[in-house]
Amino acid sequence: MRNIFWPLSAILFQLLILPQAHAEPFQHETYVVSYAEAPIGQHPIDFSSYYYSEDECDKMAKREAENFAVGQIYGYSFELQVENPITKRGEYFTLTPEVTADFFDKTVVYTEIENNESDFYKKKHFKLVYKSAELQKNSRGTSAGTYEEIESDLRDRKRFKLTYKLLEAQKSHRKNFTGTLAESSKGEDLSQNCQYWDLRNTAFENAVKNAVLNKARKNIKSRPEYISGKVMLKESPQITINNGLWRAIVYVSIRFDEVTYQTSY
Numbered sequence: 001m002r003n004i005f006w007p008l009s010a011i012l013f014q015l016l017i018l019p020q021a022h023a024e025p026f027q028h029e030t031y032v033v034s035y036a037e038a039p040i041g042q043h044p045i046d047f048s049s050y051y052y053s054e055d056e057c058d059k060m061a062k063r064e065a066e067n068f069a070v071g072q073i074y075g076y077s078f079e080l081q082v083e084n085p086i087t088k089r090g091e092y093f094t095l096t097p098e099v100t101a102d103f104f105d106k107t108v109v110y111t112e113i114e115n116n117e118s119d120f121y122k123k124k125h126f127k128l129v130y131k132s133a134e135l136q137k138n139s140r141g142t143s144a145g146t147y148e149e150i151e152s153d154l155r156d157r158k159r160f161k162l163t164y165k166l167l168e169a170q171k172s173h174r175k176n177f178t179g180t181l182a183e184s185s186k187g188e189d190l191s192q193n194c195q196y197w198d199l200r201n202t203a204f205e206n207a208v209k210n211a212v213l214n215k216a217r218k219n220i221k222s223r224p225e226y227i228s229g230k231v232m233l234k235e236s237p238q239i240t241i242n243n244g245l246w247r248a249i250v251y252v253s254i255r256f257d258e259v260t261y262q263t264s265y
Contacts, residue, residue, distance in 0.1 A: 029171065032072045034162045034236040035113075038197070039158060045195050057158050060197070061111065065162035066101035067201075067234050069108075073099040075177060075232030075253075080212055081183040082225050083260070089225070093209045095259035098230070111211070150216050158204035177232050182253040187211025192246040204237050211252050216259050229256040 038060035039052045052060075077093045083091035166174070189206035194201035208231060216224045231254045238249040 010198060020151055032164045032166060032167060033067050034065045034068035034072065036061040036160045037157055040158050042252035045154065050254065061158060065160055067097065068100055068233065069162055070097045070099060073174065075230050077230050078228065080209060080227045084225065093205065095205050095208055101228045106166045109163045111161050113161055135164040178253045182255050183215050185252055185254055186216060187217040187250050189248045190242060190245050194241045194244055194246050200239060200246050203248040204239065207237065207248040207250045209251060211250055212254060217253050223262045224259055225262050226260045227256065228258045229254060
């Protein structure tokens with residue numbers, strides 16, 4: 001019996017182990033992928049509007065994609081002072097990339113993501129259509145006609161995907177940062193008006209700030225007053241629109257350099 005089953009077990013071992021030994025590394029260990037979005041065309045802002053050219057749209061999206069990629073590769077240093085109305089202490093939060101995006105070279109690939117139906121504003125237009133070439137008059141003496149409803153899809157934004165192949169030193173840096181000293185956290189923000197595209201980045205930074213606060217609180221009663229350290233994005237932020245507001249969600253790894261808490265309340 002041993003002579004029969006031993007070769008079979010050896011074959012099964014090779015079938016199960018060898019494919020794993022030769023498998024490619026996980027994508028996130030080799031590549032960094034970030035997503036960006038920017039406006040194009042006419043956009044309403046309060047009681048006026050602003051026209052974003054295609055060139056302006058591309059530059060805005062590229063800047064955002066590179067910022068999120070840097071956040072995944074090198075991370076940001078941060079400093080947060082929490083507001084305290086009792087002591088009249090104001091709040092400030094700074095989020096500074098550890099490096100600039102100048103290191104990107106030919107290994108970075110930008111691709112525009114095809115928009116689906118949800119990426120278009122559906123606007124209804126009404127066109128007056130006369131039944132005959134001769135103008136008709138209604139009982140009030142005005143021109144009579146029928147209104148024909150026309151629905152059109154107008155693209156209002158463009159989405160991009162940045163793919164960057166990591167260097168070995170960058171892989172090591174990411175792995176070392178997310179080691180035993182780093183703590184995982186999630187942050188979310190839903191407070192910024194989506195009519196203003198510059199507030200999209202504010203929503204992102206607020207989400208990072210909330211992720212820092214969530215992890216710095218030891219318990220529900222603890223109140224941090226000053227926090228500093230470094231934070232790295234685990235993946236590209238999720239930024240959508242919810243009820244006219246930017247909704248930003250981030251997943252991060254955090255290393256604290258200093259955390260102080262209020263000693264009196």
